[in-house]
């Protein structure tokens with residue numbers, strides 16, 4: 001960590017020497033920066049600088065540290081969120097949604113009985129996200145704001161219609177997770193805005209799955225991610241469908257043509273074949289996990305499997 005545990009002062013810390021000492025042992029020292037630990041979210045917002053993108057919030061620091069060690073981020077100031085109000089570290093079951101404070105860790109969500117009962121697909125996705133050391137410190141706010149297109153959770157949260165409460169210099173606003181990520185590691189957040197809360201709606205009849213396709217270990221970064229949320233009619237046809245692909249596009253992307261095919265249809269072999277072929281029409285991007293052509297075939301095959309799994313999964317209300 002950048003700050004030793006014994007540090008308690010709210011003032012500007014002497015992070016310059018501490019940070020250099022931490023990193024000098026295994027590589028080039030990170031550039032000197034200022035570290036501030038406010039005790040309130042509003043104070044944290046005030047310490048950001050809308051005109052300087054090197055002034056960053058710091059949540060679990062798992063992504064920040066890698067960028068700083070690689071020299072691609074040289075922050076002038078980090079505003080640590082780890083001492084902000086406890087409500088931003090809490091998980092709450094509301095009547096129609098799960099509310100996550102931005103500083104809730106991924107491990108807290110994974111182990112939450114409340115989340116597992118209402119949104120089992122979220123917990124299952126987290127079990128294969130990175131490793132336990134990362135999940136123990138990475139926070140849901142930092143996870144979503146990082147906007148790497150390979151992230152597992154954003155696709156699922158888009159399929160689940162999740163929303164955000166964002167606090168900034170201009171006030172408080174709400175934003176759908178679908179509106180957050182605007183490009184490759186780009187978000188709709190202004191330089192002085194912070195994600196404060198994540199709200200995931202609960203639908204007792206919804207079935208959701210996230211399929212992570214990796215080419216190395218099961219918990220590796222995905223070569224392809226597919227998130228599906230289905231509402232089924234009593235007659236076995238799909239009433240509503242959200243289908244989102246990630247890790248093969250520059251941002252999580254809804255597959256509108258597949259959704260249109262699925263809505264109102266019975267999910268049988270013929271429909272699955274048409275849906276896989278329609279998905280494979282999506283323009284994809286290759287990377288170190290596979291070429292665009294390879295990912296296209298992965299998408300064709302795994303989209304069918306994910307749809308079948310979602311259609312046969314028990315609705316959330318029956319898994320609690």
Ligand SMILES: Cc1cc2nc3c(=O)[nH]c(=O)nc-3n(C[C@H](O)[C@H](O)[C@H](O)COP(=O)(O)OP(=O)(O)OC[C@H]3O[C@@H](n4cnc5c(N)ncnc54)[C@H](O)[C@@H]3O)c2cc1C
Pocket residue numbers: 056057058059060061062063064065066081102128129130131134137138139140141142143144145146150151152153189193194195196219220221222
């Ligand atoms: C070894 C390793 C393996 C990984 N594997 C996977 C994987 O398989 N799948 C996957 O999805 N992810 C994976 N990750 C990425 C991991 O999920 C992210 O690094 C983590 O979720 C980021 O959260 P954080 O709290 O550490 O964010 P930080 O590193 O603290 O911050 C990340 C970004 O978000 C900003 N930020 C932080 N909090 C807020 C806020 N409240 N409002 C606005 N902006 C904010 C920061 O300024 C920064 O720009 C892996 C990471 C590592 C290190």
